[in-house]
Amino acid sequence: MSATIFHEDLLLRLSNREYTNWIKAGQCLRILAQGLQPFIDTEMRYFHEDLINQNSMLRRPCEKSCRPSGNKLLGACRVCSEWQRVIQTHQRQPQNTINWDNCSPASWRTSHWEVAKAFMPRGQGRVRGADQFDASALLNLINSCGRFHSVDPKPVREVIRYRNELMHSSDFLVRDEWMNHYDKALRNLMLQFGKVPPMATAGQQIKQMLRADLSIHINGVDEMDSDHIVTDLVLGEISADSIVQWEAELLQKRLQELKEEMEEMDDARALSAEELKDLGGFFETNKDLSERFSSELQNVNLSRKQE
Ligand SMILES: [Zn+2]
Numbered sequence: 001m002s003a004t005i006f007h008e009d010l011l012l013r014l015s016n017r018e019y020t021n022w023i024k025a026g027q028c029l030r031i032l033a034q035g036l037q038p039f040i041d042t043e044m045r046y047f048h049e050d051l052i053n054q055n056s057m058l059r060r061p062c063e064k065s066c067r068p069s070g071n072k073l074l075g076a077c078r079v080c081s082e083w084q085r086v087i088q089t090h091q092r093q094p095q096n097t098i099n100w101d102n103c104s105p106a107s108w109r110t111s112h113w114e115v116a117k118a119f120m121p122r123g124q125g126r127v128r129g130a131d132q133f134d135a136s137a138l139l140n141l142i143n144s145c146g147r148f149h150s151v152d153p154k155p156v157r158e159v160i161r162y163r164n165e166l167m168h169s170s171d172f173l174v175r176d177e178w179m180n181h182y183d184k185a186l187r188n189l190m191l192q193f194g195k196v197p198p199m200a201t202a203g204q205q206i207k208q209m210l211r212a213d214l215s216i217h218i219n220g221v222d223e224m225d226s227d228h229i230v231t232d233l234v235l236g237e238i239s240a241d242s243i244v245q246w247e248a249e250l251l252q253k254r255l256q257e258l259k260e261e262m263e264e265m266d267d268a269r270a271l272s273a274e275e276l277k278d279l280g281g282f283f284e285t286n287k288d289l290s291e292r293f294s295s296e297l298q299n300v301n302l303s304r305k306q307e
Pocket residue numbers: 062063064065066076077078079080081105106
């Protein structure tokens with residue numbers, strides 16, 4: 001392999017196995033979401049068709065551009081009230097909140113994804129299009145929406161739990177032991193979708209990802225300046241560029257989520273602020289990341305100062 005120029009901090013991160021575990025685990029969630037998307041798109045399309053065919057009221061347009069306020073949809077028109085009632089009757093987990101603020105009620109008639117959003121975690125309001133929903137959104141939909149009654153919710157919730165642990169990890173390090181449990185949880189989930197072709201592919205890709213060794217082994221180091229290093233790297237079949245890309249996407253996702261939590265969830269605000277501090281600290285100690293995310297970090301700092 002030819003010599004590559006790397007930022008010193010990046011090299012240090014990628015030579016930490018537990019950090020690359022964190023990236024790998026995040027990448028598995030992406031693969032999972034890609035596998036789930038076509039299946040859920042089809043299922044929700046049928047679900048939406050069935051609802052509309054069985055209930056003539058739902059075929060009518062919204063009468064007054066109804067919009068949720070906070071997480072409530074109060075004083076909706078007759079049509080949207082009927083949609084609300086119907087959505088509630090299909091809630092698989094009656095103790096779960098329905099997130100009305102994810103939805104544009106006027107689009108329920110025409111968009112099956114707009115109906116799906118009611119069953120997803122908060123923060124999906126701006127998401128458009130099937131390929132934009134992440135693993136958390138899709139898994140929560142399966143757990144909550146009656147359309148998926150044939151899928152056992154237990155393995156679904158187990159993966160949601162691991163996903164939350166991963167995304168809320170304060171040091172972005174994941175031990176091998178955790179990875180083994182995570183692997184098992186993913187395999188149990190996959191068993192639920194044995195006959196769905198994109199999920200079979202996703203299952204294979206997840207297996208490969210979990211087996212891959214992303215950590216960088218440095219052969220020869222030739223210092224360039226204080227921040228950049230020219231080195232011969234030994235990598236597996238995965239290119240360093242891909243790993244850097246996955247890392248950036250995962251950190252971006254974490255930052256985005258924390259920003260949304262700070263805006264929306266009053267009760268969890270203190271916790272989010274704490275996690276945002278951890279993430280900020282991580283960026284600070286990694287100069288390449290603080291440069292890469294400088295504008296995003298500035299936005300966060302500004303919004304926090306305004307409080
Ligand atoms: Zn309406």
